[in-house]
Amino acid sequence: MLAKFRPLMATAVKGKMPPAVAASTAAAAAAAEREEHVHYKHTDACKHLRWTAKESYEYMYARPWSRVVDFYAELVRTGAGAAGLAKLFGKDESDYTLDTTQEACLTSSEKQSPTISSKDRGGRWERVTFKIVLSYHGGSFDGWQKQPGLNTVQGLVEKQLGKFVDERKAKQLESRSLPVEGCAVVAGRTDKGVTALQQVCSFYTWRRDVKSGDIKDAISEAAPDKLKPLHVSEVSREFHPNFAAKWRRYLYIFPLDEDDKLILGEDQTPQILESSEQSIIPQSFDVAKVDEIVRQLSGKTLSYRMFARDTQASRSIGPPTECFMFHSRAAVAKLYSSTENCKEGMRVMCVELVANRFLRKMVRVLVATAIREAGAGAGEDALLKLMEATDRRATAPPAPPEGLCLVDVGYEEFDKQRCFIVD
Structure with a gap:
């Protein structure tokens, strides 16, 4: 914007200053214009x-x-995840398939030890946390983070998760004239145009009747071929997709x-x-x-x-x-x-x-x-x-x-x- 007004500034100065000063100012403005795209020395x-x-x-x-956009779109549509990239490098796809065995063990062990927490505990100890692995096409969304008036991944996911919000939270949102939506915490936000093959987010609710399959089906209906949940599982209450990630x-x-x-x-x-x-x-x-x-x-x-x-x-x-x-x-x-x-x-x-x-x-x-x-x-x-x-x-x-x-x-x-x- 400043470069646009430099010629006008130089002209105005010439009319008010002596010729020698005006020439010097014009030379400085020309030098500044040349340096507009001069790179770091x-x-x-x-x-x-x-x-x-x-x-x-x-x-x-x-x-x-x-061509690259179409390639990513095909990976999202087929739900190949990270394994879809293996053929680019001559790798075996089975070596890069999504591993969910560790999550199953964690969930099972937690369910087997409910006596660790006392009956008087409430809050997060009463809620159920789900880990959601998503694949979405960057060219179809305005990035991950929810923003007013934009088609974002977070906005779409949280709208679908609103079906599983507990009654107490739903009433709180309605009393504030807010839409009934869930809260999705993500491992890392992506910009507009950036694709994700195995993005991780989490969602918790106090409803005990919610199943992993219900959440997966709800998100699948949001934007077919553009947003695909690869896996949904119940995990530890302490799980945080961002802070728990190691790489x-x-x-x-x-x-x-x-x-x-x-x-x-x-x-x-x-x-x-x-x-x-x-x-x-x-x-x-x-x-x-x-x-x-x-x-x-x-x-x-x-x-x-x-x-x-x-x-x-x-x-x-x-x-x-x-x-x-x-x-x-x-x-x-x-x-x-x-x-x-x-x-x-x-x-x-x-x-x-x-x-x-x-x-x-x-x-x-x-x-x-x-x-x-x-x-x-x-x-x-x-x-x-x-x-x-x-x-x-x-x-x-x-x-x-x-x-x-x-x-x-x-x-x-x-x-x-x-x-x-x-x-």
Whole structure:
């Protein structure tokens, strides 16, 4: 917005100031205009120039994202869950099926020991808690979090859960002129356009007649083929989908450009900057280089405040921004479509990230920045160096949400062998 008014500001100043001062002001305004898209000044030498924020944004979005969106939509429609991704990497689908044996044991043991709590206990000790594993298509919703006037996953799920709210809570809601809806607590909110294959949320009620199958059937009716409950089970009263989670796994699918077209367009030539020794803007990037860069994050606890978005920088310092990355890899795969005219498949880059927690838009910024650094030929410690930056403009704008997928959430110890991309 400020850039829009700079010419008007410069014109107004010229009419009131002496010619020498006016010329100086105009020169300053022109310099500021040129710096509008100048990227963070890195000190290390690279093979090519780094893309500016505008160039990086254009490069990321100029992709056949519809193929990725359709692929995710098919996984949600069939209810394949995380196992649906196994074929991308030549894995056995049975190794990634949803494991519910541990939940059954937990529920059974709790039911067998009701004498632990006294008869006088009330509140949460009287309620029944359900764990719900959901699969939903990001392109069909405005994100997870419920917002007025928007079609969100939480809003739809809680509306269906309203059928199982106990009578006391229903009267409280009606007395306040509020809709009778349940409360769904989630393991991690997803943005608009981001798909989830095995998202986890919980719901509790004081009604003893509610069955897991009833909840599953109710949610299934909400948005067929777009929102699918994979599993519903009664769990411990102390279960919290967010605080109890030990790790989260995300997968980002990025369509590769077979023709290696320039980010500036087919008919344009790379931009040359006379004031820089590195004068060539990169045309593409190497997936192997991206893998070298992102794998440096594995096994480390780092502050990702420079890779967060939609949060104030002053509130993103210290432990709240620290994440432990269990696994981070990138590899090339073939994305196949169920339609007959796409049997040849499309080459894509898959980035798999597993951490104990993620900040807002952190995965999308990490992927976009890793691609930018790989295109520039930066060293394998490029992301580690950016951790020490003081300005978020040092990192690239977030990659498109259409490529991101929350694969699953783990409540057991992390097992590297269950990852898709392994050494």
